[in-house]
Amino acid sequence: MSKLNEKLRIDNTFEPVVPDDKYILQVNSLKKYFPIKGGFISHTVGYVKAVDGITFNLKRGSCMGLVGESGCGKTTAGRTILRLSGEKTGGQVLFNGKEVYDLGPKEMRDLRPKMQIIFQDPFSSLSPRMPVSEIIGEAVREHGIVSKEEYNDYIDTIMDNCGLQPFHKDRYPHEFSGGQRQRICIARALALNPEFVVCDEPVSALDVSIQAQIINLLKELQEKYNLTYLFISHDLSVVEHISDTVGVMYLGSLVEYGATDDIFRNPLHPYTKALFSAIPIPDPSAKMNRIVLEGSIPSPANPPSGCKFHTRCAQCMEICKQEAPQQKEIEPGHFVNCHLYDDVSGI
Numbered sequence: 001m002s003k004l005n006e007k008l009r010i011d012n013t014f015e016p017v018v019p020d021d022k023y024i025l026q027v028n029s030l031k032k033y034f035p036i037k038g039g040f041i042s043h044t045v046g047y048v049k050a051v052d053g054i055t056f057n058l059k060r061g062s063c064m065g066l067v068g069e070s071g072c073g074k075t076t077a078g079r080t081i082l083r084l085s086g087e088k089t090g091g092q093v094l095f096n097g098k099e100v101y102d103l104g105p106k107e108m109r110d111l112r113p114k115m116q117i118i119f120q121d122p123f124s125s126l127s128p129r130m131p132v133s134e135i136i137g138e139a140v141r142e143h144g145i146v147s148k149e150e151y152n153d154y155i156d157t158i159m160d161n162c163g164l165q166p167f168h169k170d171r172y173p174h175e176f177s178g179g180q181r182q183r184i185c186i187a188r189a190l191a192l193n194p195e196f197v198v199c200d201e202p203v204s205a206l207d208v209s210i211q212a213q214i215i216n217l218l219k220e221l222q223e224k225y226n227l228t229y230l231f232i233s234h235d236l237s238v239v240e241h242i243s244d245t246v247g248v249m250y251l252g253s254l255v256e257y258g259a260t261d262d263i264f265r266n267p268l269h270p271y272t273k274a275l276f277s278a279i280p281i282p283d284p285s286a287k288m289n290r291i292v293l294e295g296s297i298p299s300p301a302n303p304p305s306g307c308k309f310h311t312r313c314a315q316c317m318e319i320c321k322q323e324a325p326q327q328k329e330i331e332p333g334h335f336v337n338c339h340l341y342d343d344v345s346g347i
Helices: 002-009 074-081 105-113 132-142 148-161 178-190 206-224 236-242 260-265 270-277 318-322
Strands: 025-038 044-061 063-067 092-096 114-118 196-200 228-232 245-250 251-258 329-333 334-337
Touching: 025 074, 025 105, 025 228, 044 074, 044 092, 044 228, 063 074, 063 236, 074 196, 105 114, 105 196, 114 178, 132 148, 132 178, 148 178, 178 206, 196 334, 206 228, 206 236, 228 236, 236 260, 245 260, 251 260, 251 270
Parallel strands: 044 251, 063 228, 063 245, 114 196, 196 228
Antiparallel strands: 025 044, 025 092, 245 251, 251 334, 329 334
């Protein structure tokens, strides 16, 4: 093997997990790398490690918040789980106990309605040439969710559940406000009767007052249809409100994961503590103990050796520069990847 090929070799070794019925989704050491092309013959000279070995489980009917800085790989993780970004680079994605990437075209087509996504920008994710009834109903007809006789009543019911009126059916996306467009996107996903929905920053493009309405709508629909959410967001207050568990991503890796109450009550990783210190306090007299991270985020095409966060960590030790930390369970269900807890035994 040449030196170049040796340098670009990807380690796909991982310990397979056993399917567990209590989890709708089991993600194990998931990796998604994008090749960097260069040279006269456009050969691969490197990889952008967008998702680099994340592991978590998601219980049925629950919501997991996924937070982190822009570019950390949150959206790519969601799209890779749904098999929307081509083939994975490594790891496992088990949905209802089945490996998503082992399914053939017909099996994957049958699975598609059960896994849906709500995109960040409601305007660009809606076809400008289709009325609302077609946007919501196109996939319903394609997958035969209901019979032709029930179709119109079914679309009316879905629209009503999402706060849309019957006279909206013949209107086009440009005739709606941002909040109404996002309701259309939610209705489109809900119409396929899904079990799992990836919410990719669904309220970040909306006004604060509208954000609250959409968040409350998502919670109501979750309770009514027993939906499971992966909620990707920058807004930690929103994540705290809607999520049962929280995962914190940094440069393609999951650095901390646990129940929402545990994460917000007792953040363990230095990066998590820095993120939480930036949450505004609604009290002008309160003093904020802001943790300012020095330096810029390293490139995912050339991440630092050892712990990826050591270049910006005030508590960096020598081992952090040389060895990547392993996931440790500090308290029941609360995991962290950090050398500061190497001497702490899990419970």
